[in-house]
Amino acid sequence: xxxxxxxxxxxxxxxxxxxxxxxxxxxxxxxxxxxxxxxxxxxxxxxxxxxxxxxxxxxxxxxxxxxxxxxxxxxxxxxxxxxxxxxxxxxxxxxxxxxxxxxxxxxxxxxxxxxxxxxxxxxxxxxxxxxxxxxxxxxxxxxxxxxxxxxxxxxxxxxxxxxxxxxxxxxxxxxxxxxxxxxx
Amino acid sequence: xxxxxxxxxxxxxxxxxxxxxxxxxxxxxxxxxxxxxxxxxxxxxxxxxxxxxxxxxxxxxxxxxxxxxxxxxxxxxxxxxxxxxxxxxxxxxxxxxxxxxxxxxxxxxxxxxxxxxxxxxxxxxxxxxxxxxxxxxxxxxxxxxxxxxxxxxxxxxxxxxxxxxxxxxxxxxxxxxxxxxxxx
DNA sequence: CGTGCAACCGGACACCGTGTCCGCTTCGCC
DNA sequence: GGCGAAGCGGACACGGTGTCCGGTTGCACG
Numbered sequence: 001x002x003x004x005x006x007x008x009x010x011x012x013x014x015x016x017x018x019x020x021x022x023x024x025x026x027x028x029x030x031x032x033x034x035x036x037x038x039x040x041x042x043x044x045x046x047x048x049x050x051x052x053x054x055x056x057x058x059x060x061x062x063x064x065x066x067x068x069x070x071x072x073x074x075x076x077x078x079x080x081x082x083x084x085x086x087x088x089x090x091x092x093x094x095x096x097x098x099x100x101x102x103x104x105x106x107x108x109x110x111x112x113x114x115x116x117x118x119x120x121x122x123x124x125x126x127x128x129x130x131x132x133x134x135x136x137x138x139x140x141x142x143x144x145x146x147x148x149x150x151x152x153x154x155x156x157x158x159x160x161x162x163x164x165x166x167x168x169x170x171x172x173x174x175x176x177x178x179x180x181x182x183x184x
Numbered sequence: 185x186x187x188x189x190x191x192x193x194x195x196x197x198x199x200x201x202x203x204x205x206x207x208x209x210x211x212x213x214x215x216x217x218x219x220x221x222x223x224x225x226x227x228x229x230x231x232x233x234x235x236x237x238x239x240x241x242x243x244x245x246x247x248x249x250x251x252x253x254x255x256x257x258x259x260x261x262x263x264x265x266x267x268x269x270x271x272x273x274x275x276x277x278x279x280x281x282x283x284x285x286x287x288x289x290x291x292x293x294x295x296x297x298x299x300x301x302x303x304x305x306x307x308x309x310x311x312x313x314x315x316x317x318x319x320x321x322x323x324x325x326x327x328x329x330x331x332x333x334x335x336x337x338x339x340x341x342x343x344x345x346x347x348x349x350x351x352x353x354x355x356x357x358x359x360x361x362x363x364x365x366x367x368x
Numbered sequence: 369c370g371t372g373c374a375a376c377c378g379g380a381c382a383c384c385g386t387g388t389c390c391g392c393t394t395c396g397c398c
Numbered sequence: 399g400g401c402g403a404a405g406c407g408g409a410c411a412c413g414g415t416g417t418c419c420g421g422t423t424g425c426a427c428g
Contacts, residue, residue, distance in 0.1 A: 005395060008405060032385060043407025048387065118344045144350045144358040148336035157335045160302045166328045174328040181365050189375065189424060216414060227378025232416065370428090377422070384415080393406070398399105 014040045019057045028110030058110030059120055065104055066122050069096055073129055086137040087180050094175035101158045102168045108155035126150055139183045198224045203241045212294030242294030243304055249288055250306050253280055257313055270321040274363035279356045285342045286352045292339035310334055323367045
């Protein structure tokens with residue numbers, strides 16, 4: 001990773017800015033590489049030089065926001081960070097994720113092309129975190145439960161619920177309850 | 185819906201058979217209309233006459249299998265059908281769905297292009313069923329919880345877990361526990 | 369039977385997005 | 399200010415989509 005050339009950096013900015021706008025403006029699943037290139041005033045070749053596909057651009061944009069939450073989970077104050085009982089931490093995690101989703105569904109939706117969700121680094125992080133919490137709560141088979149408990153946070157589920165009139169607040173409440181009743 | 189012409193019926197059979205084979209043979213998400221037409225020995229126009237896209241063909245194939253389960257939920261013996269306590273019925277539902285998924289993931293994956301999952305008639309059925317159970321169990325906000333509880337049954341989640349080594353049996357056990365601890 | 373009409377078939381077509389390739393431009397170090 | 403390398407971007411070939419329409423086939427009715 002040597003130093004980035006000035007023109008390259010300039011283009012990277014233009015691309016990310018244009019992409020962010022596009023994802024917010026229209027159905028993120030219909031945004032194409034061509035769209036982004038045009039909006040950024042950049043050739044398609046330039047785009048492909050850095051990002052293999054649309055999803056990876058959305059992921060790059062999303063990562064920034066996820067980083068903050070990941071940091072809080074690891075060393076922030078309870079109940080998000082260490083110190084609170086596992087079920088409380090799980091509830092807090094749910095709440096934080098719902099808030100994150102609420103602000104950035106468009107990006108999250110854009111980042112999903114098929115099973116892409118699970119290969120992204122972030123999912124692995126959430127997974128590891130939930131598994132650790134479940135283990136601490138002495139629940140049976142944390143490995144199997146973790147993905148099941150993360151599934152409600154899938155962007156398309158969230159988008160669907162919101163569209164149906166389930167507010168983030170109600171969802172948070174429902175998930176908090178779910179977290180608290182886990183195994184006794 | 186007048187009577188179907190003989191040649192049309194013949195072609196419908198050929199198409200469904202060829203599609204079933206294709207979905208099972210390769211990654212269902214990469215099956216194309218052209219593939220199916222070629223495999224069925226049928227023109228592309230013929231395909232489009234009946235099915236607007238690949239997903240709807242997979243859905244048609246899947247529906248057949250889902251119908252049976254839906255019937256059992258409505259009027260089969262407990263614990264799947266009416267008569268058992270709601271949490272037991274939910275656990276049984278989970279078990280049945282996992283088994284269904286295990287047998288037909290390829291179809292379920294083929295049926296999913298983006299948010300297609302939620303517009304299909306089947307999802308609405310599962311949703312209504314779970315909501316009814318939650319209401320009977322006197323859980324708070326069944327509407328918000330239902331989608332969350334159905335999320336772990338998303339085909340891509342199932343496929344991912346299985347690929348990771350979580351057997352259907354373990355998944356069933358984990359979900360059963362989840363169902364039983366709901367709200368107290 | 370045979371005939372006519374409607375339903376059905378299927379290949380051709382135009383379009384769009386993808387991903388790659390390569391001649392040209394720009395950068396920044398010496 | 400010159401030069402090597404990194405970066406750029408348009409052109410290209412490909413593959414899938416969805417539509418359209420001339421030709422074909424099935425079936426009801428005489």
